[in-house]
């Protein structure tokens with residue numbers, strides 16, 4: 001059995017070299033501290049094995065300190081701390097020897113022992129990796145293609161959208177990380193994540209090697225009464241076809257209340273010399289689908305998994321959100337990766353939206369993997385659907401519905417930015 005030790009990665013260059021080897025992209029000439037912008041030194045971890053190469057680590061991972069927007073009182077989201085698992089990579093020489101499993105054990109124990117943080121979240125490179133460690137798919141994201149000049153119809157929002165002005169700046173302009181973060185925090189929807197300042201500083205770092213024939217990322221701020229009320233991060237790619245302008249505009253994220261997003265999108269589909277507009281990180285019930293006239297009103301829609309959530313401290317995590325309806329169920333939770341959650345819990349939610357989870361010896365009404373609770377945590381991940389899929393088992397009929405109705409939200413969780 002290989003002895004794998006996991007701890008702080010003390011050698012930043014070795015950490016970075018490992019990532020370059022795992023992801024096999026064109027290496028950036030930028031200094032290591034620039035490449036690692038936003039990933040705090042005490043949140044970079046590495047796996048060590050005796051006799052391993054010294055230029056790389058056998059495995060690495062990192063954690064972005066994030067806030068997760070949970071369902072809160074009166075439908076307003078509530079931001080809680082969340083560990084954003086990222087930079088996971090195992091050197092090709094050490095794959096399938098349990099390095100990831102050792103790093104995941106380390107991560108879950110770290111989060112459990114961090115005061116105030118009860119959940120971990122990630123975007124998965126491949127969907128088959130993280131379910132075994134208790135992560136559940138909590139939200140979907142759409143990639144929506146619109147044509148230039150697409151009509152976005154929203155009579156109930158026109159007046160409000162009409163009060164928004166837009167201001168286009170370049171991502172390297174001074175003060176943008178602070179502006180974006182403040183605006184994102186103020187307007188995050190339930191299910192989204194908001195980064196610390198370092199996360200937005202990271203977005204604003206521009207490497208010439210990543211630009212090539214594209215312009216630098218731009219930020220379109222939505223302004224009302226002298227305040228930022230939303231923003232879109234986008235860039236255009238120059239293109240001509242048969243002597244006609246066919247530029248491609250890609251929006252990485254559009255932030256703001258619906259009327260603000262409408263104003264931003266109307267501006268994004270109206271840039272000169274464009275042919276198409278690609279909107280990434282669109283929520284599964286984003287109003288843009290209605291504004292465009294339904295799926296066939298767009299040029300195309302692709303669906304991907306967005307945020308995966310892992311409940312690390314079950315009673316604390318469940319108490320941190322506002323519940324949508326009362327429930328009283330005994331749940332057998334299967335959790336091998338975080339055994340402190342494993343076992344039977346009585347979950348009681350009151351009509352005021354508060355909830356408790358307490359250990360019990362009572363017979364279980366429902367049996368589920370902890371990943372199912374992570375999936376349902378922000379209001380997505382339909383537990384009745386998972387019963388139908390054979391991944392959640394009812395001992396007492398109707399209990400999946402009871403728990404699900406207490407967890408679900410009016411609209412599914414919003415798509416979360418990548419990290």
Ligand SMILES: CC(=O)SCCNC(=O)CCNC(=O)[C@H](O)C(C)(C)COP(=O)(O)OP(=O)(O)OC[C@H]1O[C@@H](n2cnc3c(N)ncnc32)[C@H](O)[C@@H]1OP(=O)(O)O
Pocket residue numbers: 022085086087088089090091094095096097098099100101102122123124125126128129132
């Ligand atoms: C949040 C993020 O950062 S996402 C980025 C994840 N990183 C990548 O995709 C980079 C390329 N891939 C890698 O670096 C590695 O292959 C990793 C990290 C995915 C897996 O690391 P390993 O050390 O090989 O995993 P480990 O040996 O601990 O495997 C544990 C189990 O997961 C399974 N597993 C690992 N990777 C995969 C995969 N990509 N697909 C399906 N199963 C997988 C293994 O088969 C093993 O299963 P078992 O317990 O039934 O035997």
